[in-house]
Amino acid sequence: VERRIRIILLESSLELVPESIRRHPKILETARRYGIPPSHVILDKSLHYDAMSAVPKKWKRGRPDIIHTTLLILLDSMAYRTGSLEVYMHTISGEVYAFAPNLRIPRNYERFKGLMAQLLRLHRVPPSDPKPLIWKAYDDLEEFVDQTGGLLLLWEKGEESTEVSVVKEALEYDYAIGIGAFPSGDFEDNTLSLSSIKRRLVGGIVLPAWSIACRILSTYENIIGVMKASD
Amino acid sequence: VERRIRIILLESSLELVPESIRRHPKILETARRYGIPPSHVILDKSLHYDAMSAVPKKWKRGRPDIIHTTLLILLDSMAYRTGSLEVYMHTISGEVYAFAPNLRIPRNYERFKGLMAQLLRLHRVPPSDPKPLIWKAYDDLEEFVDQTGGLLLLWEKGEESTEVSVVKEALEYDYAIGIGAFPSGDFEDNTLSLSSIKRRLVGGIVLPAWSIACRILSTYENIIGVMKASD
Numbered sequence: 001v002e003r004r005i006r007i008i009l010l011e012s013s014l015e016l017v018p019e020s021i022r023r024h025p026k027i028l029e030t031a032r033r034y035g036i037p038p039s040h041v042i043l044d045k046s047l048h049y050d051a052m053s054a055v056p057k058k059w060k061r062g063r064p065d066i067i068h069t070t071l072l073i074l075l076d077s078m079a080y081r082t083g084s085l086e087v088y089m090h091t092i093s094g095e096v097y098a099f100a101p102n103l104r105i106p107r108n109y110e111r112f113k114g115l116m117a118q119l120l121r122l123h124r125v126p127p128s129d130p131k132p133l134i135w136k137a138y139d140d141l142e143e144f145v146d147q148t149g150g151l152l153l154l155w156e157k158g159e160e161s162t163e164v165s166v167v168k169e170a171l172e173y174d175y176a177i178g179i180g181a182f183p184s185g186d187f188e189d190n191t192l193s194l195s196s197i198k199r200r201l202v203g204g205i206v207l208p209a210w211s212i213a214c215r216i217l218s219t220y221e222n223i224i225g226v227m228k229a230s231d
Numbered sequence: 232v233e234r235r236i237r238i239i240l241l242e243s244s245l246e247l248v249p250e251s252i253r254r255h256p257k258i259l260e261t262a263r264r265y266g267i268p269p270s271h272v273i274l275d276k277s278l279h280y281d282a283m284s285a286v287p288k289k290w291k292r293g294r295p296d297i298i299h300t301t302l303l304i305l306l307d308s309m310a311y312r313t314g315s316l317e318v319y320m321h322t323i324s325g326e327v328y329a330f331a332p333n334l335r336i337p338r339n340y341e342r343f344k345g346l347m348a349q350l351l352r353l354h355r356v357p358p359s360d361p362k363p364l365i366w367k368a369y370d371d372l373e374e375f376v377d378q379t380g381g382l383l384l385l386w387e388k389g390e391e392s393t394e395v396s397v398v399k400e401a402l403e404y405d406y407a408i409g410i411g412a413f414p415s416g417d418f419e420d421n422t423l424s425l426s427s428i429k430r431r432l433v434g435g436i437v438l439p440a441w442s443i444a445c446r447i448l449s450t451y452e453n454i455i456g457v458m459k460a461s462d
Contacts, residue, residue, distance in 0.1 A: 033264075040399045046339040065338050072300050078433060107296050108277040109340040202309060211307045218449030 005079070005167070005220050006148060006176035008088040008096070009070060010024055010141075010191055013063035013182040015050070015092055016120050017041045024051035025104045034114075038170065040121065042113040057180070060182040061092060067181050068112045070209040071105050077217050084224060085217070088144065092182065098137035104162075120208065150175040150196045155187060156206055158198030163219040166199050171223070173197075178217060181209045235308070236398070237379060237407035239327070240301060240440065241320040241372075241422055244413040245293035246323055247351050248279070250273045255282035261459040265345075271352065273344045291413040292323060298412055302336050303428045307432065308448050315449070315455060319368070319375065327375045329368035330335030354449050370426055381406040381427045385435055385447075386418060394450040397430050402454070404428075408447060412440045430456070 017027050022038040026048050026142065031038040045052060045062035052058045068090065079085035081102065089097045097119065106112045115134075119125045124135040138144040145151050152166060152175040170177050176194060180187060192198070246256050253269040257279050262269040276283060285290045298320065310316035312333065318351035320328045329348065337343045346365075350356045355366040369375040376382050383397060383406040401408045406427060411418060423429070432443065 006457035013366075021420075047343065051365075065340065069303050069338075072439070072441060073304065073445060076439050077445075078436070078438070078442075081436075107294075107297065107300075109276065150362055205309070205312075205330060207309070208303070208307050210303060211309075214304060215449060221446075222453075 003171065003224055004084050004086065005028070005170060006086045006088065006180050007074060007213065007216065008090055008144070008151070008176045009067060009179045009181035010090050010153075011060065011182050011187060012067050012089050012091045012179060014067050014089075014120070015043050015061065016117060017043045017051075018055060021048075021051045021055065024048070026051040036117075040117050041151050042117050042120075042184050042192050044113070044130050057185065059187045063183045064113055064116060065109065066183065066209050067116075068105075070179070070181060070213050071099075072107070073210050073213045074217065075099065075103055075105055077221070079217055079221050079224075085220070088176065089181075090144065094140045095123070096138035096141060097134055100131070100133045111195070118183075130160055141191060144176075145194045148176055149173070151194055152176065152191055152197040153178045153187070153191070153195035154180070154193070154201060154212060155195070155198045156204040158200040158201050161199035161201065163201060163215050167203065167216065167220045167223055169197060169199075178214070179209050179212050181195075184226055214230065234327050234402065234455055235315050235317065236401060237301065237319065238305060238318045238444065238447065239321055239346060239375070239382070239409050240298060240412035241321050241384070241412050242291065242411060242418060243298050243322045244292055244293065245298050245320075245347055245351070246274050247281075247348060248274045252282045252286065253277075255278045255279070257282040267316050267348075271348050273348050274352075275344070276362045288416065290401045291416045295344055295347060296340065297414065297440050299336075299340055300345075301410070302330075303338070303445050304335055304444045305448065306330065306334055310429065310448055310452050310455075314399070316451070317412060320412075321372050321375065321409075323428060325371045326354070326367050327369035328365055331362070331364045334364050372422060375407075379407055380404070380444070382409050382425055383407065383428040384409045384422070384426035385411070385421070385432060385443060386426075386429045387431050387435040388417075389431040391434070392430035392432065392433060394446050395454070397432065398447065398451045398454055400428060400430075400433045410440050412448070428457050 030041050043062040074087050087099045124132040152170050261272050274293040305318050318330045355363040
């Protein structure tokens with residue numbers, strides 16, 4: 001049985017401002033405030049709500065705070081610090097990023113968004129370092145699934161399960177556990193069709209990604225703790 | 232055995248800008264940006280680092296992000312949603328705030344800081360509502376301890392323990408579990424002397440408050456789950 005576990009944030013609500021709205025006053029205001037071009041601005045619903053009215057699937061977009069909080073929980077965990085957790089981020093535009101072991105992301109939300117803007121533009125940070133801290137590891141979710149072995153999706157329409165069963169299945173089949181990192185709406189068909197197993201937790205109650213991450217992490221840490229004790 | 236649990240964030244690194252630095256250019260810049268008086272600005276090290284050079288104990292101050300992330304974890308948990316977790320926030324200036332059941336705090340960091348500024352100024356939000364969402368429940372930590380029954384402090388110099396033991400002790404004695412919510416340095420003598428029990432987790436490794444909160448929450452949810460099953 002594999003002891004390492006992979007968690008992937010799916011369809012993460014994190015993107016640069018789409019070209020169609022880069023001239024909106026709210027976007028220009030953000031760009032001016034930070035002294036950056038509009039194409040370097042991360043879409044953030046709390047600032048750009050007015051600008052997003054004509055953006056397709058706007059209910060899934062512009063929530064970098066979800067990724068920030070969830071990454072803080074994942075990357076500050078003992079599982080990550082001890083090297084037994086791998087973390088990936090699949091974005092709403094498709095590519096999959098990987099995080100270096102022992103990485104700590106900025107605690108401050110503005111700094112986090114600045115780092116993410118650089119990542120989404122250049123596909124690695126720091127851009128010129130041969131050993132980046134975060135980098136594009138796969139072009140799309142299909143490549144991630146093909147190369148890592150499979151995906152167990154947490155989905156409120158999946159088969160009823162528990163955190164313990166989900167973690168054990170992921171370890172047994174060496175599947176990544178997928179957590180949606182968007183505010184509302186459902187997964188894309190492509191994500192659903194790439195998921196070998198679909199499970200729902202807590203009776204399908206919708207919890208934020210960070211709460212799901214906390215529950216999965218703690219369960220995993222308990223299970224590998226138990227495994228270690230019975231060696 | 233009591234099944235409810237209380238978690239209190241201790242010496243939370245959250246405050247209005249102290250009077251001595253309200254005329255610093257960095258503070259005035261923040262006040263101007265939000266169109267508020269300097270006295271309504273929450274101290275934030277990521278913005279006000281330069282202004283904080285002469286502030287006493289500056290290493291413990293100006294980190295509202297710690298409280299934001301930790302409250303997101305606590306208040307979005309199943310334990311809180313089902314009414315079995317009570318959450319309190321003791322601030323660096325001494326008073327203790329309580330949170331209404333089913334409260335969800337702003338996901339956005341700027342909005343969170345805005346809400347906290349109102350709370351710290353007026354001691355309740357919304358200010359005129361007879362049933363506030365957050366309010367000053369105790370004038371100081373001593374009053375909290377006297378009236379709620381006691382405090383079990385998580386402290387890296389405490390006696391070695393585990394999450395399971397800590398949660399069971401807290402339930403058995405009906406003590407609140409205290410988690411430090413400041414970035415570095417130690418607890419004040421007053422906090423230490425008000426703590427009936429002091430325990431350290433994960434061998435004294437220093438984890439952020441949100442990681443500790445996640446571990447305690449998950450353990451608690453497991454334990455009351457187990458209790459329910461054996462009823």
